[in-house]
Amino acid sequence: MAHYLIGRLAEALVVLIIMSFVIFFLIALMPGDPIDVMIASNPELTPADAVRLRALHGLDLPIWQRYVNWLTAALGGDLGFSRNFNRPVFEVLLPRLGNTVILLGISSILAIAIAIPLGIIAALRPHSLADGAVNLFCFAGISIPPFWFAILLIMLFAVTLGLLPAGGVEPIDGGGLAGRARHLILPVAALALASLAGFTRFMRASMMEALRQDYIRTARAKGLTDRRVVIGHALRNAMLPLVTIIALDFGSLFSGALVTETVFAYLGMGKLIVDAIFGNDFNLALVALLMATFVVLIGNLLADVGYAFLDPRISFRSLEARR
């Protein structure tokens, strides 16, 4: 197992370095450079100053050399400063990362907790009214523009009914845990919907597949109640493929978080990335994007490990062979 984990982590590191290279170059292609921003905010800067500043910050070097400089510093633990926050990038990132993990965690758990019973109900009576309703709900869930759904939620619950806050992380005066929870309700609902629909469709298919297996017939023949057949035998096996889907879904979950955080002004990684790109805070954008990639890769890895733990037929050796 240790061997497998080390292999996967090394792979994640390689992906991260490739990504840093790609993103560094793309960001260099964005309009304006740090000195342009300084000139715009300080009319006393002369063109000669700009040239001097570019040389001072190494911005006159060729792009590959700038990348090597950045990478050397980053590997040595120096991720640089955020221009807009005037603080080390890492200090800005860490609390945002925490907020995003809370948002992602709660909405994933919610999505899974709803998807499993819905999928079972649909799979037990295919073509019934209940199945049709679940199917319609799933199609609606994957077809609705996520930001629009979020806006509709705000219109209904914040503007019209005035029940919940329209955005932010917590009330201005703090408000403690209850205040934070109230601010999480709408973003979590908005984010959970898309994955919920996908998970439910998958759970239904996987459950129907499980119900067709021989051991189900055996279990029924033994005289077990429907309840025990479904929950004790079919569900356990139907859950396994769901773990894979959840793992593959991490990337799109993060994309969803970016949209949700932007609409609800929720101070997480997604909103930070959007703001950093719009605010020409390139170093922050670069590190935040890499951090997001890292979180997604780790999520994938955890799901693969979890899969091996849940399914006794799969050993880490076979996982290695599969690679």
Place this chain on the structure above:
Amino acid sequence: MTSFTPIAAPASAEPAPIPLWRRFLAHRLAAICAVILVAITAAALAAPLVERALGLDANSVDIFNRFGPPDGTHWLGTDELGRDMLLRLLYGGRVSLLVGLAVALGASLIGSTVGVVAGYYGGRLDSVLMRLTDGFIALPVLPLLIVLAAIDLNKLPIPAVIADSQAVSLYRIIIIIALVGWTTVARLVRSATLSVRTREFVLAAEALGATPPRIMARHILPNVVSPIVVATTLSIGAVILLESVLSFLGLGVQPPIPSWGNMLTNAQELMSTAPHLAVYPGLFIFVTVIAFNFLGDGLQDALDPRASQPKGF
């Protein structure tokens, strides 16, 4: 995939063949969705005719008539600049549908090429291509698209005429979404290619000395068309959603070109003053995307009943 597998299947498991169109119509919902999509497309294409019939101009700004309620002239009211909402929606539909179709076709082209090459050659090339595909699937796509959408085209070796033209945001969005959207088709085509690869007609063509490109193009691709069609249809909906998200964030299709997504850019500020402006474009996106998804689902049943059996339809 049905047409070339029945030999292995026991005859009793195969129900009497039902004509393709009947199976399709049996999925009534898909048929209704096809009609809805044709109607939306026709309306979008007819935008200039509607414009003339109503005697309006889609781009004429009328600041004395902002946020106008629906009336005889402006059927769906007016937006924050006093422009006619209905006409903007129709012109926006042209853009959103164009992006959806163009990206879906482009992504299918890339995905089919990757998939058929990986499946046909196998070996190391296959594993490299599939690792690449898996890597793409795992990445957080939206942040990457945002970076790609924000780059300055003037810093690339692109003629200034194109880089500064008004329509460039449209081409850019089509290209960048296609660049990240090909993975599903690649995986499907690869697995379909693997199942065709060792069939007699492929072996015969190889024995006759056909070159690999010819075998892939003439013998394999025509036999893996069903999964491509289904995946392409399903991806149109996903692309329209992605375009709307990027445009909503202000990084997609740029005004004054209207798209359903960028019409919602200001929706958040407008929702208390003029909710209809925040509702209509989203509703159009929603209906179009759900219709494409149901259509793809129906096509899957019609073209590939075997694959859909586990779903029980």
